[in-house]
Amino acid sequence: MIKIDHVSKTYDAAQALTDINLEIAEGTCFGLVGPNGAGKSTLMKILAGIILDFDGDMFFNGHGVSNERMFIKKQIGYIPQDICLEETLTARDNLLLFGHLYGLSGKKLHERIEAVLEQIGLTNRSKDVVLSFSGGMKRRLNIGCALLHEPAVIIMDEPTVGIDPQSRNSIFTIIKQLKAAGSTIIYSSHYMEEVEQLCDSVGLIDKGRVVEGGQMQELLERHGKPSLFISGDAIGPKSLEPLTAMKKGDGYLVNSEDPMATLEQLIASLRSQDIKPKRLELYYPRLEDIFFTLTGTQLRDV
Numbered sequence: 001m002i003k004i005d006h007v008s009k010t011y012d013a014a015q016a017l018t019d020i021n022l023e024i025a026e027g028t029c030f031g032l033v034g035p036n037g038a039g040k041s042t043l044m045k046i047l048a049g050i051i052l053d054f055d056g057d058m059f060f061n062g063h064g065v066s067n068e069r070m071f072i073k074k075q076i077g078y079i080p081q082d083i084c085l086e087e088t089l090t091a092r093d094n095l096l097l098f099g100h101l102y103g104l105s106g107k108k109l110h111e112r113i114e115a116v117l118e119q120i121g122l123t124n125r126s127k128d129v130v131l132s133f134s135g136g137m138k139r140r141l142n143i144g145c146a147l148l149h150e151p152a153v154i155i156m157d158e159p160t161v162g163i164d165p166q167s168r169n170s171i172f173t174i175i176k177q178l179k180a181a182g183s184t185i186i187y188s189s190h191y192m193e194e195v196e197q198l199c200d201s202v203g204l205i206d207k208g209r210v211v212e213g214g215q216m217q218e219l220l221e222r223h224g225k226p227s228l229f230i231s232g233d234a235i236g237p238k239s240l241e242p243l244t245a246m247k248k249g250d251g252y253l254v255n256s257e258d259p260m261a262t263l264e265q266l267i268a269s270l271r272s273q274d275i276k277p278k279r280l281e282l283y284y285p286r287l288e289d290i291f292f293t294l295t296g297t298q299l300r301d302v
């Protein structure tokens with residue numbers, strides 16, 4: 001179990017984190033979600049033992065980061081947001097370099113390099129220099145470098161930013177395999193669908209504070225009151241009056257305390273206007289909607 005205990009962090013004048021308290025169960029995937037500048041990277045760097053000056057503490061199975069940093073570091077694989085590779089070297093030589101940094105050598109290191117190359121799908125490109133790699137391949141190699149020492153906890157800071165869908169899927173596969181093998185994964189992202197798909201529990205973070213958190217399913221159910229979604233050519237605030245609605249994608253979400261009653265009212269109103277909607281359905285809020293409701297902040301394009 002990882003326990004983040006009253007953690008705060010200030011950079012010069014800027015308060016990046018304020019009194020963060022979270023618990024992450026062993027062998028689960030935890031999603032840290034928030035817009036740019038929310039404090040995700042700062043929290044991950046503290047977890048990874050990179051930022052040392054912070055208030056509060058973090059515990060890995062009872063061992064505190066403040067007092068037992070080196071012991072904990074050995075159990076962590078940290079994958080930074082910015083790709084950290086030596087581009088003029090081959091994939092294999094990058095893995096060699098990182099393996100040495102993690103204190104591996106000899107037969108063990110070579111076995112781990114082969115296993116990791118297989119895991120990240122780069123065995124057949126292992127002798128090519130990183131300069132020739134696509135963004136997705138670099139991301140995969142960046143992940144591989146942090147897996148060589150078989151860490152129990154893997155911290156991934158936005159590992160799917162700026163890559164193609166195929167590479168994104170292959171990173172999802174790597175994460176699922178790591179989880180199946182018993183690793184604890186801490187994963188930050190501002191792509192809500194990814195987090196919903198991959199993570200067992202989640203912490204929503206905004207302006208350095210946790211605004212909501214818990215088991216994914218439980219959280220979705222807790223905020224799960226449905227509303228009505230409607231779309232179509234003639235659908236707009238005017239045709240929906242006296243109901244009020246909020247734009248969502250190519251349609252509108254209609255505010256309602258009682259969606260079934262509103263549905264009847266809406267159908268009658270649309271009939272009288274001779275309007276046929278393209279889509280009309282109950283809409284259950286997703287993580288992204290919950291975040292917006294709690295903070296007023298959109299996670300995309302911020």
Ligand SMILES: Nc1ncnc2c1ncn2[C@@H]1O[C@H](COP(=O)(O)OP(=O)(O)OP(=O)(O)O)[C@@H](O)[C@H]1O
Nearest residue numbers: 011014015016034035036037038039040041042043
């Ligand atoms: N080295 C630093 N010096 C000063 N301020 C910093 C530093 N690193 C981060 N900050 C500030 O701390 C706050 C949190 O930043 P952080 O990078 O942790 O957020 P984030 O959620 O990871 O954002 P992003 O998704 O853009 O990486 C921001 O206001 C940021 O400007």
